[in-house]
Amino acid sequence: MIARRRSRVTSFDVAALAGVSQSAVSRAFSANSSIAGDTRAKVLEAAHKLNYIPNFLASSLTTRRTNIIALIIGDLDNPFYVRMLHGFSERLQQAGRQILAFTAGPETDTDAIMMRVLQYQVDGIIVSSAQLSMRVTGLSHDRGIPIVFFNRYVPGSDASCVRCDNAAGGCLIAEAFLGAGAKTFAIVTGESRATTSQDRIRGFVERLIECGIEPSQIEQIEGFSSYSGGADAAISLVRDRKTALPDAIYCVNDIMALGVMDVLKHSFGLSIPGDVMLAGFDDIPESRRLPYQLTTVRQPLDKMIAETLALLHLDETAHPIDQGVDRAIPGELIWRNTVPSARVSRIPPGARPRSR
Amino acid sequence: MIARRRSRVTSFDVAALAGVSQSAVSRAFSANSSIAGDTRAKVLEAAHKLNYIPNFLASSLTTRRTNIIALIIGDLDNPFYVRMLHGFSERLQQAGRQILAFTAGPETDTDAIMMRVLQYQVDGIIVSSAQLSMRVTGLSHDRGIPIVFFNRYVPGSDASCVRCDNAAGGCLIAEAFLGAGAKTFAIVTGESRATTSQDRIRGFVERLIECGIEPSQIEQIEGFSSYSGGADAAISLVRDRKTALPDAIYCVNDIMALGVMDVLKHSFGLSIPGDVMLAGFDDIPESRRLPYQLTTVRQPLDKMIAETLALLHLDETAHPIDQGVDRAIPGELIWRNTVPSARVSRIPPGARPRSR
DNA sequence: TTGAAAGCGCTAACAC
DNA sequence: GTGTTAGCGCTTTCAA
Numbered sequence: 237m238i239a240r241r242r243s244r245v246t247s248f249d250v251a252a253l254a255g256v257s258q259s260a261v262s263r264a265f266s267a268n269s270s271i272a273g274d275t276r277a278k279v280l281e282a283a284h285k286l287n288y289i290p291n292f293l294a295s296s297l298t299t300r301r302t303n304i305i306a307l308i309i310g311d312l313d314n315p316f317y318v319r320m321l322h323g324f325s326e327r328l329q330q331a332g333r334q335i336l337a338f339t340a341g342p343e344t345d346t347d348a349i350m351m352r353v354l355q356y357q358v359d360g361i362i363v364s365s366a367q368l369s370m371r372v373t374g375l376s377h378d379r380g381i382p383i384v385f386f387n388r389y390v391p392g393s394d395a396s397c398v399r400c401d402n403a404a405g406g407c408l409i410a411e412a413f414l415g416a417g418a419k420t421f422a423i424v425t426g427e428s429r430a431t432t433s434q435d436r437i438r439g440f441v442e443r444l445i446e447c448g449i450e451p452s453q454i455e456q457i458e459g460f461s462s463y464s465g466g467a468d469a470a471i472s473l474v475r476d477r478k479t480a481l482p483d484a485i486y487c488v489n490d491i492m493a494l495g496v497m498d499v500l501k502h503s504f505g506l507s508i509p510g511d512v513m514l515a516g517f518d519d520i521p522e523s524r525r526l527p528y529q530l531t532t533v534r535q536p537l538d539k540m541i542a543e544t545l546a547l548l549h550l551d552e553t554a555h556p557i558d559q560g561v562d563r564a565i566p567g568e569l570i571w572r573n574t575v576p577s578a579r580v581s582r583i584p585p586g587a588r589p590r591s592r
Numbered sequence: 593m594i595a596r597r598r599s600r601v602t603s604f605d606v607a608a609l610a611g612v613s614q615s616a617v618s619r620a621f622s623a624n625s626s627i628a629g630d631t632r633a634k635v636l637e638a639a640h641k642l643n644y645i646p647n648f649l650a651s652s653l654t655t656r657r658t659n660i661i662a663l664i665i666g667d668l669d670n671p672f673y674v675r676m677l678h679g680f681s682e683r684l685q686q687a688g689r690q691i692l693a694f695t696a697g698p699e700t701d702t703d704a705i706m707m708r709v710l711q712y713q714v715d716g717i718i719v720s721s722a723q724l725s726m727r728v729t730g731l732s733h734d735r736g737i738p739i740v741f742f743n744r745y746v747p748g749s750d751a752s753c754v755r756c757d758n759a760a761g762g763c764l765i766a767e768a769f770l771g772a773g774a775k776t777f778a779i780v781t782g783e784s785r786a787t788t789s790q791d792r793i794r795g796f797v798e799r800l801i802e803c804g805i806e807p808s809q810i811e812q813i814e815g816f817s818s819y820s821g822g823a824d825a826a827i828s829l830v831r832d833r834k835t836a837l838p839d840a841i842y843c844v845n846d847i848m849a850l851g852v853m854d855v856l857k858h859s860f861g862l863s864i865p866g867d868v869m870l871a872g873f874d875d876i877p878e879s880r881r882l883p884y885q886l887t888t889v890r891q892p893l894d895k896m897i898a899e900t901l902a903l904l905h906l907d908e909t910a911h912p913i914d915q916g917v918d919r920a921i922p923g924e925l926i927w928r929n930t931v932p933s934a935r936v937s938r939i940p941p942g943a944r945p946r947s948r
Numbered sequence: 949t950t951g952a953a954a955g956c957g958c959t960a961a962c963a964c
Numbered sequence: 965g966t967g968t969t970a971g972c973g974c975t976t977t978c979a980a
Contacts, residue, residue: 244735244972244973246972246973246974247973247974248973256950256951257950257951257952258951258952258973258974259950259951259952259953259974259975259976260949260950260951261974262973262974262975262976263949263950263975266975269975270949270950271949271950272949272950275949275950287731287734289707289710289711289731289735290711290973290974291711291713291972291973291974292711292712292713292974293649293652293653293658293712293713293973293974294653294956294972294973294974294975295956295973295974295975296649296956296974297649297650297653297955297956297957297958297972297973297974297975298955298956298974298975298976299956299974299975299976300956302649304692307693312674312677312678312681313678313877318668318674321668321693322668322669322695325668325693325694325695326695329694329695329705332708334692334693334694334708334712335692335693335694336660336690336691336692336693337663337677337681337690337691337692337693338681338685338690338691339678339681339682339685349685351645352688352690354645355645355646355647355648356648356649356660356690357647357648357649375643375645378643379600379645463877463881494881498881498882498883499882501882501883502882502883503882521669521819522878525819525850525854526854526855526857526858526859527854527857527858527883600956600957602956602957602958603957603958604957612966612967613966613967613968614957614958614967615958615959615960615966615967615968615969616965616966616967617958618957618958618959618960619959619965619966622959626965626966627965627966628965628966631965631966646957646958647956647957647958648958649957649958650956650957650958650959650972651957651958651959651972652958652972653956653957653958653959653971653972653973653974654957654958654959654960654971654972655958655959655960655972656972
C-alpha cells in the first residue's frame with residue numbers, strides 16, 4: 237500500500253538541487269528558450285534524480301494552451317466512428333496532443349457535455365454526434381476555442397464543418413443501381429435527425445427522380461443507424477409484404493447494410509445481388525470481408541481528418557477562428573459484389589443534386 | 593472570423609458584477625459549501641450574464657483532482673476494446689469524470705505515453721495495452737496516481753490488474769472440443785508478448801494434456817490478434833498441408849476467429865463445424881451474428897470495468913493505492929454453432945490449470 | 949543568460 | 965455566512 241498525496245516534487249525542488257533559480261528549471265524544460273547548455277544539463281540531471289515531471293496543467297494557466305482536444309463521439313457501435321477516433325488519435329498523438337474523449341448516445345444531452353468540455357480549456361473541439369444548440373457553439377467561440385463538426389452540421393449555425401459529400405454519394409449509389417437495371421427501390425434510413433442520413437437520402441432520391449423514377453417506387457424504412465436496426469428493417473421489409481421485393485436496397489450506412497444482408501441471406505435464403513441488389517455508405521473494414529463484399533461509397537476519412545485538423549489551426553495560436561466553413565469532400569464509389577457491375581451506365585448526365 | 597484570446601471572464605469579474613467577494617463566487621459553484629441561498633443566486637445570475645464557466649484546470653491546482661482518467665487503449669481494431677472504451681466512458685461520464693484517451697499500437701513506446709499521461713495530473717490510469725516498464729509504474733505510484741492494468745499484467749510488477757480468468761477460459765474451450773470428440777487441435781495465437789494470449793493458450797493446452805492428448809496433436813500458428821492475421825493463419829493452415837486438418841481450431845480471440853471462419857468457408861468451401869470445429873474468446877457482438885454464431889468464452893466486461901473502477905478508489909481521495917492486486921474474473925462459455933454441442937462431457941474432473 | 953517578482957484562475961484556511 | 969489572504973506549480977516580463 238502506498239499513501240496518496242505525498243507532496244509533489246516541484247520546479248523549486250529541482251532548482252534547489254541544481255543550484256539555480258526556479259525559472260531556470262522552467263526554461264530547461266521549454267524548447268527554444270534562452271538558456272545555456274550546461275545550465276540545462278544541470279537542471280535535467282537534478283530533475284531526473286528527483287523523478288520530476290513538469291505539471292502541464294499549471295503551465296497551461298499562463299500559456300493558455302492545454303494541448304488537449306475534445307472529441308465528442310456519437311456512435312462507437314458504428315465502426316466508421318471507431319476508425320475516425322483511431323485516425324484522430326494517431327494524428328494528434330504524434331503532434332504531441334491528447335484527446336479528451338466523450339461519448340454521446342442519441343439521447344445524451346450534448347449541450348451538457350459541451351459545458352464540461354469548456355471547463356477544461358481545451359485547445360479545440362471536434363463534434364461527431366447529434367447537433368448542439370447554437371448557444372453552446374457561441375460559448376465556445378467566446379472563449380476563443382475553435383470547434384468543428386465532423387460529418388454533420390448545425391443548420392443555421394456559424395460553426396464550421398467537415399464532411400463527406402453525402403448527397404453526391406447518394407447520387408453515386410442511385411446511378412449504380414440504375415445502371416444495373418433497378419426500377420424499384422427501398423431506402424433503409426439512419427437516425428432521422430442526423431444531417432448525414434438526410435443528405436444521403438436526398439442525393440439518392442433526387443437522382444432517381446431526375447432519371448425518371450416515380451416517387452411511388454421508392455419506399456423508406458427506418459434502420460436507426462445500427463446493425464440490429466438494419467436487421468429489423470430487413471425483416472419487416474420481407475415479411476409484411478404484399479408486393480414484390482424492391483430491386484435494390486440502399487442502406488444509408490454500411491453497418492445497417494451488414495444487418496440487412498445477414499437477415500436477407502440467412503433468415504430468408506435470398507441471394508444478393510441475385511434477388512435484391514444492396515449498397516451501403518462509409519466503406520467500413522467489415523464491408524470488404526469475404527461474406528459481405530459490399531458495394532458502397534467510401535468516405536475519404538484521411539482527408540476529412542486532415543481538413544478538420546487544419547480548420548482547428550492548432551499550431552497558429554493567434555489564428556482567428558474560422559466560421560461557417562463547410563468542406564464537403566467527395567466520396568468514392570467502391571464496386572464490389574452486391575450490385576451487378578453493369579458499369580456502362582446510360583444515365584442522363586443532367587445536373588446532379590446540389591451538395592447541401 | 594473571431595479573434596482568439598480575448599481575455600477570459602474570471603471569478604473576479606463575476607464577483608464584481610454580483611457585488612460579492614471572489615471567494616463567494618467560488619463557493620457558489622461548489623456543492624456543499626456554506627453559502628446563503630440568495631448569495632448563490634446573485635452569483636449565478638451574474639455568472640450567467642457574463643457567460644462565466646469556472647476554469648477547472650485552475651481549481652485542480654489546489655484541489656489536486658482533475659476528474660480526468662487516462663485510458664491507454666491497445667487495439668481499437670478489436671471490437672472488444674471498443675466495447676471496453678464504451679463501457680468506461682459511460683461509467684466515468686455519469687460520475688462526472690472525463691477520459692483522456694491514448695492509443696498504442698504494438699510498436700508504440702508505452703513508456704513514452706505514460707510520461708505524457710503523468711504531466712496531466714490525472715486521477716487514475718487504466719492500461720489495456722502492451723506492458724510498461726516497472727520504472728514507469730513506479731513514477732505513477734510516486735505521484736500518488738493509481739494505475740490498473742486491464743486484461744494484462746506486468747509479471748513481477750506490483751501494479752494491480754483486473755482481467756478475465758484467461759487460463760480458465762482456455763480450459764473451458766478445451767473441454768468443449770473434447771466433449772465434441774476432437775482429437776487433434778490447432779491454436780491460432782495472438783501477439784506473443786501479450787499475457788492475455790499466453791494465458792489463454794496455457795489453460796487450453798494444459799487441460800488437453802491432462803485429458804490425455806499428446807502435445808504432438810496440438811499445433812500452433814500465429815494470428816497476430818487481428819482479423820487479417822486470422823485469415824492468413826487459416827490460409828496457411830489449409831493450403832500448405834500434408835496431413836489431415838485438425839479436428840478443432842481454437843482462436844485466442846474472436847476477431848481472429850472471424851477471419852479464420854470467413855476464409856475456411858468462402859475460400860475453401862469448408863463447413864463449420866462439419867469439417868472443423870472452431871472456437872474463439874471474448875464474445876464480441878459480431879460473434880453472435882447470423883453468419884458466424886461462434887462458440888466462445890464471454891469476457892465479463894461489466895464486472896471487469898466495475899472492478900477496475902473500484903481499484904482506482906476515485907471517490908476516496910485519501911485511500912492508499914492498492915498494489916499487487918490481481919482480480920481474475922471467470923468468463924462464461926457461450927455455446928453457439930461452431931462446436932457440436934455434445935454437451936455431456938466425459939472429461940476427467942481432475943485439477944484444472946491454475947489461474948496464473 | 950540569469951534571477952526576482954508578478955501573475956494565471958481558483959480553493960481553502962482563517963478571522964470576523 | 966462572508967471576506968481576506970496565502971498559496972497551487974508554472975511562465976513571463978523586467979532588470980541585472
